Amino acid sequence: MTDAQRLFIGGEWTEPDGGHYEVVDPASEEVVGLAPEASRAQVHDAASAAREAFASWSRTKPEERAAILDRAADVMQRDFAANAELAQAESGATSGTARGMQVAVGVARFRRYAKGALEPVEQGLPPQINEAGPMGKAGVLGALAVRQPVGVVTCITSYNNPWANPAGKVAPALAMGNTVVVKPAPQDPLSVYRMAAALEEAGAPRGVVNVVSGTAVDVGEAAVDSPDVDMVSFTGSTAVGRRIGEVCGRGMKRQLMELGGKGAALVFDDLDEAGLASAVSGIGTTYAFYSGQICTAPTRVIAQRGVYDALVSKLAAYVGYMKVGDPRARGTVVGPVISAAHRDRVESYVELGRKEGARVVAGGERPALDKGFYVAPTLLADCTNDMRVVREEIFGPVVVVVPFDDEEEGVALANDSEYGLIDYVWSGDVARAFRVARRLRAGGVGVNTVGRNMEAPFGGFKQSGVGRDVGSYALHAYSELQSIVWQG
Numbered sequence: 001m002t003d004a005q006r007l008f009i010g011g012e013w014t015e016p017d018g019g020h021y022e023v024v025d026p027a028s029e030e031v032v033g034l035a036p037e038a039s040r041a042q043v044h045d046a047a048s049a050a051r052e053a054f055a056s057w058s059r060t061k062p063e064e065r066a067a068i069l070d071r072a073a074d075v076m077q078r079d080f081a082a083n084a085e086l087a088q089a090e091s092g093a094t095s096g097t098a099r100g101m102q103v104a105v106g107v108a109r110f111r112r113y114a115k116g117a118l119e120p121v122e123q124g125l126p127p128q129i130n131e132a133g134p135m136g137k138a139g140v141l142g143a144l145a146v147r148q149p150v151g152v153v154t155c156i157t158s159y160n161n162p163w164a165n166p167a168g169k170v171a172p173a174l175a176m177g178n179t180v181v182v183k184p185a186p187q188d189p190l191s192v193y194r195m196a197a198a199l200e201e202a203g204a205p206r207g208v209v210n211v212v213s214g215t216a217v218d219v220g221e222a223a224v225d226s227p228d229v230d231m232v233s234f235t236g237s238t239a240v241g242r243r244i245g246e247v248c249g250r251g252m253k254r255q256l257m258e259l260g261g262k263g264a265a266l267v268f269d270d271l272d273e274a275g276l277a278s279a280v281s282g283i284g285t286t287y288a289f290y291s292g293q294i295c296t297a298p299t300r301v302i303a304q305r306g307v308y309d310a311l312v313s314k315l316a317a318y319v320g321y322m323k324v325g326d327p328r329a330r331g332t333v334v335g336p337v338i339s340a341a342h343r344d345r346v347e348s349y350v351e352l353g354r355k356e357g358a359r360v361v362a363g364g365e366r367p368a369l370d371k372g373f374y375v376a377p378t379l380l381a382d383c384t385n386d387m388r389v390v391r392e393e394i395f396g397p398v399v400v401v402v403p404f405d406d407e408e409e410g411v412a413l414a415n416d417s418e419y420g421l422i423d424y425v426w427s428g429d430v431a432r433a434f435r436v437a438r439r440l441r442a443g444g445v446g447v448n449t450v451g452r453n454m455e456a457p458f459g460g461f462k463q464s465g466v467g468r469d470v471g472s473y474a475l476h477a478y479s480e481l482q483s484i485v486w487q488g
Helices: 040-057 062-078 080-091 095-116 164-175 190-202 217-225 238-251 273-288 305-320 340-356 407-415 430-439 471-477
Strands: 007-009 012-014 020-024 031-036 122-130 139-149 152-156 179-183 209-211 231-235 254-258 264-267 300-304 359-362 378-381 398-404 422-426 444-447 479-487
Touching: 007 040, 007 190, 031 080, 031 190, 040 152, 040 179, 040 209, 040 217, 062 080, 062 095, 062 164, 062 190, 080 095, 080 190, 095 164, 095 471, 152 164, 152 217, 164 179, 164 190, 164 231, 164 471, 179 217, 190 209, 217 238, 231 238, 238 254, 264 273, 264 407, 273 305, 273 398, 273 422, 300 305, 300 407, 305 359, 305 378, 305 398, 340 359, 340 378, 340 398, 398 407, 407 430, 422 430, 430 444, 471 479
Parallel strands: 152 179, 152 231, 179 209, 231 254, 264 300, 264 422, 300 398, 378 398, 422 444
Antiparallel strands: 007 012, 007 209, 020 031, 122 139, 139 479, 359 378
16 A cells, blocks of 8 residues: 555645655555655644634534534544554554554544533632722622633644544544644554544534644644644653643643653552452553553552562563564564664663663563564563663563562652653552552552543643643643623
């Protein structure tokens, strides 16, 4: 497949000024398609189109916005098989992940925010009785808090999930009456154009949704610095998030940032066999889920000494059960990482861990496969919190294990990180687990689970982000609060 994709600007499929670049399948290293390289001017044109469309879209009835989002979900579902095939080819995800966690979640998020468009945006506040004074006569003042759309939102999405991540930004932003400019990750942008086509077919007015892609830094910068952009929603690395934040600060633009993570998994020695098995399978998702390319993964295991040896042994055995290879093949658990450059980066961290004194218990060598960007699931034990492999986000199928003695030390080690996205606690004592969870400096904590409630607020403390989304919190994130006061 070598179709040349066009940009989507102002309701028109537009030839890119910068030509096209190849999108490569991480598993086969074959060309999936040709993605458009936008110019800086074209990105600004997209923002201008979104600005022009905002006036009318923001005033549409919520029922109309809901209907468009629902119809778009119908189109995505109708083309489910083709969409999953493309997502897999672009991202290297296993079949189960491409279908169940990428396209299916993308469809579900459009359904959720079709309903979200109908959620109340006005909240009545208690009346206030004012005595006569310099501000006027005595009277009763009523008030409403009203959520209004922010305006034009730039959505910059991550490569690890080309359906769920864009859908989690675009759908709630549109539901609230914003218009959007989507700048997908350069590695797998073709799925996002499919999403735009679904919205077009569903009846989204011209300019409400715009998609611009490219490998050049200028493309992303233009999507942030355009004077027509009111807000930037970004998922990606903390380093890039800082640069975006600096630009947004100059223009006082609103921000929603979901950045890096180094999830701590505290495992206490009061677990029974079932509890220990739950911890092992939960931590093991680091290897199986997007090949470790996920910021919420429990990559930093902090294990109490009483359970340390058993946990390391069981994690090593767990790695041994995992089939690494072609993500399309039945039984494959660990597919490739996104690119050769990223494979080399992950491998360099494993080698760094060796030099720092970590013990390589499993993995550590490149799988013997002819093609594809594969990294062996790797377990590094006997680590300390000052090691770079413990402190820095590797974003690959690598787990590090640090021992601790008592609860105080475990909590201190978990919090000794610049990140704070999602941490985890495994304990047979539920009271202890919740007590520890409240002490962790992270935006979310999983207690004896790696599962997520998709109505719970999602976002990070510290260097892991700014703001919260998911569920109704996403609707709040893409809105401004306005106070309306009157005298009764």
